[in-house]
Amino acid sequence: MRRAHPVEVIRAAEAPLLAAAETSGDPDVVMRRAAAGVAHHTAALLRERTGGVYGRAVELLVGAGDNGGDALYAGAVLRARGCRVDAVLLDPDRVHSRGLAALRRAGGRIHRVEDLGSRVPVPDVAIDGVVGLGGRGSLRAPADRIVTGLAEAGVPWVAVDLPSGVDADTGTVHDAHVPATLTVTFGLLRRAHLLASPVCGRVEVVDIGLSDPPIGPETVYAPYPADVGRRWPVPGPADDKYTQGVVAIRAGSERFPGAAVLCTSAAVAASSGMVRYVGSGADPVLAARPEVVCHPSVAEAGKAQAWVVGPGAGTGAEAIADIDAVLARGRPTLLDADALTCVASHPVLLRSATAPVLLTPHGGEFDRLTGGWDRADRPGALRRYVAGLRERGIEATVLLKGRVTLIDDGETTYSVDAGSSWAATAGSGDVLSGITGALMAHVAAVRDSAAPDTQLNLARAAADAVTLHGEAARLAAHRRDPRPGGSHAGPGGGRVANHTGERPGADVDAAHGGGGRPRAEGPGAPIGASDLLAAVPAAVAALRSSR
Numbered sequence: 001m002r003r004a005h006p007v008e009v010i011r012a013a014e015a016p017l018l019a020a021a022e023t024s025g026d027p028d029v030v031m032r033r034a035a036a037g038v039a040h041h042t043a044a045l046l047r048e049r050t051g052g053v054y055g056r057a058v059e060l061l062v063g064a065g066d067n068g069g070d071a072l073y074a075g076a077v078l079r080a081r082g083c084r085v086d087a088v089l090l091d092p093d094r095v096h097s098r099g100l101a102a103l104r105r106a107g108g109r110i111h112r113v114e115d116l117g118s119r120v121p122v123p124d125v126a127i128d129g130v131v132g133l134g135g136r137g138s139l140r141a142p143a144d145r146i147v148t149g150l151a152e153a154g155v156p157w158v159a160v161d162l163p164s165g166v167d168a169d170t171g172t173v174h175d176a177h178v179p180a181t182l183t184v185t186f187g188l189l190r191r192a193h194l195l196a197s198p199v200c201g202r203v204e205v206v207d208i209g210l211s212d213p214p215i216g217p218e219t220v221y222a223p224y225p226a227d228v229g230r231r232w233p234v235p236g237p238a239d240d241k242y243t244q245g246v247v248a249i250r251a252g253s254e255r256f257p258g259a260a261v262l263c264t265s266a267a268v269a270a271s272s273g274m275v276r277y278v279g280s281g282a283d284p285v286l287a288a289r290p291e292v293v294c295h296p297s298v299a300e301a302g303k304a305q306a307w308v309v310g311p312g313a314g315t316g317a318e319a320i321a322d323i324d325a326v327l328a329r330g331r332p333t334l335l336d337a338d339a340l341t342c343v344a345s346h347p348v349l350l351r352s353a354t355a356p357v358l359l360t361p362h363g364g365e366f367d368r369l370t371g372g373w374d375r376a377d378r379p380g381a382l383r384r385y386v387a388g389l390r391e392r393g394i395e396a397t398v399l400l401k402g403r404v405t406l407i408d409d410g411e412t413t414y415s416v417d418a419g420s421s422w423a424a425t426a427g428s429g430d431v432l433s434g435i436t437g438a439l440m441a442h443v444a445a446v447r448d449s450a451a452p453d454t455q456l457n458l459a460r461a462a463a464d465a466v467t468l469h470g471e472a473a474r475l476a477a478h479r480r481d482p483r484p485g486g487s488h489a490g491p492g493g494g495r496v497a498n499h500t501g502e503r504p505g506a507d508v509d510a511a512h513g514g515g516g517r518p519r520a521e522g523p524g525a526p527i528g529a530s531d532l533l534a535a536v537p538a539a540v541a542a543l544r545s546s547r
């Protein structure tokens with residue numbers, strides 16, 4: 001798992017290093033170490049983009065704090081490597097004076113913002129040293145104007161520590177922010193690197209000598225794709241359809257038969273166990289997936305290790321009664337879509353739950369559940385909601401969907417960046433419910449046979465399912481078979497997206513509105529939920545073979 005920490009933990013980890021630097025008589029030794037890393041990775045980006053480093057133009061946007069100091073020292077290193085370096089000082093009276101002197105000595109040019117006039121320099125790369133850990137709120141004028149201008153001109157931004165205009169702890173991306181192609185941070189990931197990963201670009205961590213800090217309730221986790229692949233359930237020599245987990249799905253309605261097909265088909269594709277179905281969509285479900293076992297009612301469904309309720313299932317009296325009946329069966333249950341609407345209007349429903357529940361709202365459904373939430377603090381709003389449920393005695397985990405999906409069980413927050421936004425399509429949530437339900441059934445089956453008294457790690461299972469879903473969307477968007485009626489059996493796609501590496505969406509495309517707006521997802525083409533579904537087996541294979 002990748003781990004990311006809150007600002008106070010980072011500051012505490014840095015404190016002994018900074019104190020030692022102070023007593024050594026070289027107070028900037030740690031800062032120069034950090035800056036050397038910034039310069040190294042900026043040079044690599046320059047080489048990638050322009051084929052070299054010598055003679056390339058670098059612009060530094062420098063704020064009042066130590067983040068600006070890092071940028072100035074990095075500028076001095078790049079100058080020594082032959083770059084032309086221009087530093088724009090946003091607050092000349094408070095600039096880091098030793099960093100500034102170092103850049104001057106190296107031959108960098110220094111500008112006050114007011115001296116820039118209408119000059120619009122177009123460097124090969126721009127370094128964001130406006131604010132780091134001490135940043136609060138949006139980029140202010142005139143930094144916002146400079147950032148927008150360069151982003152519109154297609155200049156890649158390197159963020160020092162984290163992109164300015166992004167809150168280090170909540171990951172809130174303010175309207176005016178730096179859309180980074182690359183973020184170079186120091187020693188430890190900050191929460192924003194996982195919570196706001198689409199605007200961080202590729203994240204590089206430079207070793208500056210920090211020790212591992214303690215983990216705590218504010219630590220944010222993100223699974224490595226290779227770990228998800230290692231954990232993904234596949235049948236072993238002693239397995240049969242029951243040992244791998246049976247998931248039962250109550251989904252679909254006269255109005256939304258497709259939800260039943262997408263959800264059950266995704267569950268079938270995600271694991272080799274068994275899928276049961278209850279609802280009005282038995283005919284289309286069986287037409288798509290004859291291996292699904294259909295039942296006339298919740299009461300008549302056979303044994304299942306986990307249940308999924310809600311996709312397209314309706315919000316009427318019958319649907320509500322079925323939610324109640326499923327929860328009363330005492331198995332781990334995923335509640336999605338219409339089931340969340342029912343829970344929002346009848347919160348008492350969750351009292352029937354005698355086993356862990358996983359709620360999977362998108363932002364609008366979370367609005368309904370909470371009566372309105374603080375969008376400036378996604379992880380905080382989620383943690384507070386889960387805490388409220390747990391205070392009511394409900395063993396709940398909540399998965400808040402988005403390009404960056406957050407999962408919280410009251411103690412641990414997982415953050416999963418899909419790596420692209422291709423999955424933002426109708427029916428994609430139904431597929432996610434099916435995948436997640438199958439995985440829940442598997443972990444419950446394993447738990448029941450190995451250690452029935454232990455707690456289920458539903459949050460980690462959900463994070464794994466979201467990782468797979470994102471990978472399936474990426475593969476679907478990139479592997480469309482151009483033949484009429486073709487499938488997803490096209491070549492390539494074996495390499496799993498490294499979510500701190502390949503990130504086409506982090507690039508800025510002036511043609512798509514500029515102003516730091518992330519470009520639509522680079523190469524690839526829009527997909528529907530059926531395309532995503534068809535790519536699930538390839539995504540499982542890709543995750544299982546990733547290193």
Ligand SMILES: NC(=O)C1=CN([C@@H]2O[C@H](COP(=O)(O)OP(=O)(O)OC[C@H]3O[C@@H](n4cnc5c(N)ncnc54)[C@H](O)[C@@H]3O)[C@@H](O)[C@H]2O)[C@H](O)CC1
Pocket residue numbers: 014018027028030031034063064065066067068070130131132133134135136137138139140160161162165186
């Ligand atoms: N000291 C070292 O050896 C190391 C420092 N590192 C870097 O230091 C920053 C943290 O520096 P700090 O001075 O505490 O904070 P900032 O530079 O982030 O900014 C503080 C400064 O900015 C003003 N401010 C806050 N919000 C805004 C805003 N939205 N717009 C404009 N100005 C704003 C605030 O008033 C303060 O004056 C850390 O991130 C590293 O980059 C390294 O850790 C290496 C060791």
